[in-house]
Structure formats: structure tokens, C-alpha cells
Amino acid sequence: DAGVIQSPRHEVTEMGQEVTLRCKPISGHDYLFWYRQTMMRGLELLIYFNNNVPIDDSGMPEDRFSAKMPNASFSTLKIQPSEPRDSAVYFCASSPWSRRTDTQYFGPGTRLTVL
Amino acid sequence: DAKTTQPPSMDCAEGRAANLPCNHSTISGNEYVYWYRQIHSQGPQYIIHGLKNNETNEMASLIITEDRKSSTLILPHATLRDTAVYYCIVRALSDSNYQLIWGAGTKLIIKP
Numbered sequence: 001d002a003g004v005i006q007s008p009r010h011e012v013t014e015m016g017q018e019v020t021l022r023c024k025p026i027s028g029h030d031y032l033f034w035y036r037q038t039m040m041r042g043l044e045l046l047i048y049f050n051n052n053v054p055i056d057d058s059g060m061p062e063d064r065f066s067a068k069m070p071n072a073s074f075s076t077l078k079i080q081p082s083e084p085r086d087s088a089v090y091f092c093a094s095s096p097w098s099r100r101t102d103t104q105y106f107g108p109g110t111r112l113t114v115l
Numbered sequence: 116d117a118k119t120t121q122p123p124s125m126d127c128a129e130g131r132a133a134n135l136p137c138n139h140s141t142i143s144g145n146e147y148v149y150w151y152r153q154i155h156s157q158g159p160q161y162i163i164h165g166l167k168n169n170e171t172n173e174m175a176s177l178i179i180t181e182d183r184k185s186s187t188l189i190l191p192h193a194t195l196r197d198t199a200v201y202y203c204i205v206r207a208l209s210d211s212n213y214q215l216i217w218g219a220g221t222k223l224i225i226k227p
Contacts, residue, residue: 004158043159043217056214091158103149104215106158 004107006092012113018080021110024073025094033104034067034077035091043091049075050097082114119203124222133190135221137203140184145207148179149215150188152199159202162188193225 005024013019025032033048047057052069060067064083069075079086089111093104120138127133139148149164163170163177165186170177176189190197202220 042219045214048214093158103161103164104151104159105161109156109158 004092004094004105006090006107006110008110009108010111010113012115013082014115015083016081017114018078019082019086019112019114021077021090021092021112023075023077023092023107025075025092026096026105027073028096029094029105030097031095031102031104032069032075033093033095034075035093035106036088037091037109038088046077079112082112084114087112087114118216119205119218121201121203121218121221123219124224126224126226127190127193129195129225129227130192133193133197133223133225135188135190135201135203135223136185137188138185139203139205142183142205143207146205147207148177148183148186149204149206150175150177151202151204151215152197153202153220154196154199162201193223195225195227197223198225199223 004026007022011019031048031050034046035043036046037043044059046059047067048055049069052072065079067077077090089109091106091109093106095102095104147164147166150162151159152162153159162174163172165177165179177186179186200220200222202217204215
């Protein structure tokens, strides 16, 4: 299995531009998570999906952030308009459903820089 | 979910066992102890988890005290590639709450 795939790996954009981050979870995993990591705040959960349905988006910082999961093999996190304070590493993770474990498998991340 | 306390950093010599402690004195009976690590510039990686009994896999061993208020992750023969931030997380399996609460972790440096 290729693991969780994220694209792009690096994104540099200017303030006000729209940014779209992409994620392909591990096949067969029922849960998908979007995280943001910064030096100041560490790793923060933004939103997670179960069977393509958003379950908890309380971590999404503002209305500028939106996430979709149109099918079991693809999800996007969109920031519109982007701001310098959105600069961070964004991770996608997926997890299989199980009553004994909910191990999360992370992608390599997208490093976003907003100038 | 219960909170955890970990030392901010530790050193270990290459080839030696690395023992990483974690305190979780408010852990509930249905909460598991999970360990993840994050190597620089990579996503976090699952290592091991347990409830009451000690656990071992190909990566590490997890020793949980009898009162479950603390645990130790053991990397039996540390290599330079084990240099990473190690996170101890406690949580209950629940259909309604799938969040992992990430603390600051322990930065483990393996020295040659």
C-alpha cells in the first residue's frame, strides 16, 4: 500500500490567493483527518470525516477554511482567501474502523507558506 | 481524555535502550495509552498502544504500571534514525469522539 498521499508537498502563495490541499487516504479506511502543525500551537485537528461525512469541524479556524470528501479516496482542504498566519504544515491522516484500535496513519504533509 | 506529562527532551547513546516515560495519573479505566513519533519533516507515525498489559511489537515495548498512572516506551536498541519527537496520548475508544489530543512530546536525540 502506498500509504496516505498528499499533494502538493510544498505550496508558496501570496496573501489573498486560494489554496487547495489534496489527500488520498489508505484504501479501505473509514476515517479521514486533517491536521495543522505550527511551532507555536503544535499539532491541531481541524476536521475529520467518517465514511465521507464530516463529523467534527470544530477545529476549523475560520470560515476561510473548508474541507470536502466527495468520495472514499479523495479529500480536499481549501483556504480562501489565504493569510500569512495560515502558514503551517498540513497533514492528512486516515484510520480504519475498529473497536480495539483507532490507529491513525499520516501522510507526509503539505508545507504551506503564505507571503 | 486524560492529560499526559512527558519530559521535553532526552538523550540516548546509539545501540542502547531508550526509555521514554509518560505520566497519566488521571487515566480512566477505559482509556488506552498510545505512542506516536514524528521524525523531522515527516508525518507522525504510530508506534504502539496498550490498555493494561505490557505490549511489544517490532518497533518497541510498552510497559504500563499496575495502577496505570504511568508508562514507559522502550526502544530496545536505539539507532540514529530513532531521533524524533515521541508523543504519549491517552484516550478512550469511542464512536463519538475520534480525536487524539497531542501534547508537546519528548524530543529524543540518539547520539553516536
